[in-house]
Amino acid sequence: MSTQTTTSAGAVSLAARGGARPRYADNKPAWLFLAPFVLFFALFLVVPTIYMAISSFFNTSIAKSGLGSFAGFANYQEMLTKREFWDDMWHTLQFTLYTVPPLVVLAFVFAVLANRVRRGQWFFRLAFFVPFILPSATISLIWVFIYAPGNGLFAQIQTWLGNAAPTPVLADPKTAMVGVAIATLWWTIGFNFILYLAGLQDIPRELYEAAAIDGTTPWQQIRYITIPLLSRTTSLIIVLQIIASLKIFDQVYLMTSGGPGTSTQTAIGLITNTAFTDFRSGAASAAAVLLFIVILAIAAIRQLIERNQERTA
Amino acid sequence: MATTTGSGISAAAPPARAPRTPSGNSTRTFNIVCGVVLGVFAVVWLIPSLWAIKTSFTTNAVSALGTPAILKDTSPTLASYLALLEGGDIWNWYLASFLTSAITVVLTVVFASMAGYALSRLRFRGRNVVFGVMLLGIMIPGQVLIVPIFEGLGAVHLLNTYWAVILPQVPAVIAVFVFKQFFDGLPVELEEAARLDGAGYWRIYRSVIMPLSKPVISAMGILTFVNVWNNLLLPLFVVSNPKLMTIPVGLATVQGSFGQRYSDIQASSLLGALPLVILFLIFQRRIVEGVAGTGLKG
Numbered sequence: 001m002s003t004q005t006t007t008s009a010g011a012v013s014l015a016a017r018g019g020a021r022p023r024y025a026d027n028k029p030a031w032l033f034l035a036p037f038v039l040f041f042a043l044f045l046v047v048p049t050i051y052m053a054i055s056s057f058f059n060t061s062i063a064k065s066g067l068g069s070f071a072g073f074a075n076y077q078e079m080l081t082k083r084e085f086w087d088d089m090w091h092t093l094q095f096t097l098y099t100v101p102p103l104v105v106l107a108f109v110f111a112v113l114a115n116r117v118r119r120g121q122w123f124f125r126l127a128f129f130v131p132f133i134l135p136s137a138t139i140s141l142i143w144v145f146i147y148a149p150g151n152g153l154f155a156q157i158q159t160w161l162g163n164a165a166p167t168p169v170l171a172d173p174k175t176a177m178v179g180v181a182i183a184t185l186w187w188t189i190g191f192n193f194i195l196y197l198a199g200l201q202d203i204p205r206e207l208y209e210a211a212a213i214d215g216t217t218p219w220q221q222i223r224y225i226t227i228p229l230l231s232r233t234t235s236l237i238i239v240l241q242i243i244a245s246l247k248i249f250d251q252v253y254l255m256t257s258g259g260p261g262t263s264t265q266t267a268i269g270l271i272t273n274t275a276f277t278d279f280r281s282g283a284a285s286a287a288a289v290l291l292f293i294v295i296l297a298i299a300a301i302r303q304l305i306e307r308n309q310e311r312t313a
Numbered sequence: 314m315a316t317t318t319g320s321g322i323s324a325a326a327p328p329a330r331a332p333r334t335p336s337g338n339s340t341r342t343f344n345i346v347c348g349v350v351l352g353v354f355a356v357v358w359l360i361p362s363l364w365a366i367k368t369s370f371t372t373n374a375v376s377a378l379g380t381p382a383i384l385k386d387t388s389p390t391l392a393s394y395l396a397l398l399e400g401g402d403i404w405n406w407y408l409a410s411f412l413t414s415a416i417t418v419v420l421t422v423v424f425a426s427m428a429g430y431a432l433s434r435l436r437f438r439g440r441n442v443v444f445g446v447m448l449l450g451i452m453i454p455g456q457v458l459i460v461p462i463f464e465g466l467g468a469v470h471l472l473n474t475y476w477a478v479i480l481p482q483v484p485a486v487i488a489v490f491v492f493k494q495f496f497d498g499l500p501v502e503l504e505e506a507a508r509l510d511g512a513g514y515w516r517i518y519r520s521v522i523m524p525l526s527k528p529v530i531s532a533m534g535i536l537t538f539v540n541v542w543n544n545l546l547l548p549l550f551v552v553s554n555p556k557l558m559t560i561p562v563g564l565a566t567v568q569g570s571f572g573q574r575y576s577d578i579q580a581s582s583l584l585g586a587l588p589l590v591i592l593f594l595i596f597q598r599r600i601v602e603g604v605a606g607t608g609l610k611g
Contacts, residue, residue, distance in 0.1 A: 023436060024436060024437055024438045025436055026431075026435035026436050026437050026514070027437045027438055029431075029435060029513075029514040029515075030431045030435040030436075030437035030440070031431075031437065033427045033428065033430055033431035033435065033514070033518070034427070034428050034431045034432075034443060036423075036424040036427065036428075037424040037425055037427065037428035037484065037489065038428070038443070040420075040424065040480070040483045040484040041447070041450060041484040041486065043465075043480075043484075044458075044462065044480065044481045044483070044484050045450050045453050045455075045458070045484055045486075046446075046450075047461075047465070048458040048461035048462050048465060049453060049458065049461075051461040051464070051465070052457075052458060052460065052461045055461065055464075060464075062460075062463070062464065062467075065468070110351065110354060112347075113347045113348075113350060113351040114351055116343075116344050116347045116348075117344070117347060117348045117351060118344075122597075123355065124351060124355050125597065125601065127354075127355035127356075127358045127359050128355065128358055129593075129601070130362070130590060130593060131358070131361075131362070133539050133543075133586075133589045133590070133592075133593050133600070134543075134586040134589065134590075135542065135543040135545070135560060135561045135564065135585055135586060135589070136543065136545055136561065137545060137560070137561040137562075137564035137565050137582065137585060138564065138582040138583070138585050138586040141365075141564060141567065141568060141578055141579065141581070141582035142361050142362070142364070142365045142579070142582060143361065144568065145364075145365070145368065145575055145578065145579060146361060146364065148575075150379065151378070151379025151380055152379075152380065153364055153380050155380075156379070156380035156381065186358065186361060191604060194601050194604045194605055195604065195605060197605075198605035212340070217339070218339075218340060218343045243454065246454075247454050247456045247457070249456060249545075249546055250545045250546065250561075253545070253549075253565075254545075254565055254568075268456055268457070268459075268546070271457070271459070271460065272459065272460075272546075272550065275459075275460040275463070276463075276550060281460050281461075281464060284460050285460055285461070288457045288458075288460060291454075291457055292453075292454065292457050295452070295454045295457070296452055299452040300452075
């Protein structure tokens, strides 16, 4: 069965070996089963992608119907030479750099520790995972309140620690992005935590038992068994995380609306502002296509790495 | 609480055997240290939520005074919650979020499982093409498409309807692959028996495959529900009528309009999340399995 379904090559060979049913026996029912999903897939993923690519070459406006006048590469030229575009891409990258390493390392540490604790796992899952299912709006309202300058919890903690003039985290261009990143770390670590816990389950216990009999310390076990065997999970988490960070919108929109100044404005923020505030959806599409290419490239790199890993494995 | 990720897969040697190995005692000490470190982190992780809960149960007058006043306050009150529930806004938001999430779940689960069934079980021309295009589809970052989706919905006059929130979220490609993966693991014999009895494909899908797929159906259903409930970007731009706002969009409008009423703000943020927390407490295993499935098998 597994050979029949995992690859169509398997299905072909099975049929060729004299299987009861010919190669394309199910043409009509298969397309009927696929039709509803494929319709939605085409309408809300494929067509918008194509339309986005086309309108990026036109002076399309949300205020008017139709594509508008042809612009050639003007939208791209504008974006690639505009200070704001590069600033916002830099902010996006900044956010990615602040969030990805702790979200990978801490999630790994938490999962390895939780996997060793025999009782009360439900408690850790509750503590780390529940924030992940909360709406970003809830997260933002909670953290804006914690960061409230003067009387918020974070300012109070700084005062207790002897800092007479606490930093207003979100009001200072130097720290605003760090503030958003901390809220994001708190919010999303549960997802990676669960992925790592699931990965840890797949490591056979015998490996650890054999290592323990050989007298290895727990550190050595983590170094030589856990980390290498979780490398696939780690590369998956890193890529998922980078892509998610490049698409950041909610927290910034809700916590700082891109401010103070434009110090936390990110790529999606630029896209939505250009389209819905300046009504220039053609220019917004050009920015979206550029971001799209970056994300696609990262996803493609991961595919290549994974293929290499499979080949060497 | 049955913990699938729990004791059974603990990396350490079982307690009865631990003392026999030379490193048994140090392993036990190590495990205790692990537990303590993790406990500290877990408590740190709980502080923001507990702080929001504590604030929501004080009065606006007290919370406006700041952190020390909130900490000292010892007379919890439901005033903020009652005011919100009387106001009516939150009920509109609940209705919008429930309707859009529930309808999207039904459409996604039915359509994605049908597509997954075809890709897993049926042999047809173009299978590889469909498979490849869908794989590419996983990589398409949905948020980036907000502008063309907005324009498309505007062109067919669906802006400011629930459908504008529902329809673009139906094609969750990852769900197709999770379903396909699950169907691949089902024994083929039952299907063959049904086929001998004269059952058609639709009948097999409905009466054989789907009843066997309850775990993956509920996992995908709950995850889709959480995703749609929490989506901010799409409803923020395709819905401007306050009556149709979902919880996240409604909450986004709260901060400005409430000014310094910190208790009300925290109460509304927690009310917005409450249904999901309840969902988590009831279905936590399914949610956790769903996350593990989307990550590892996608």
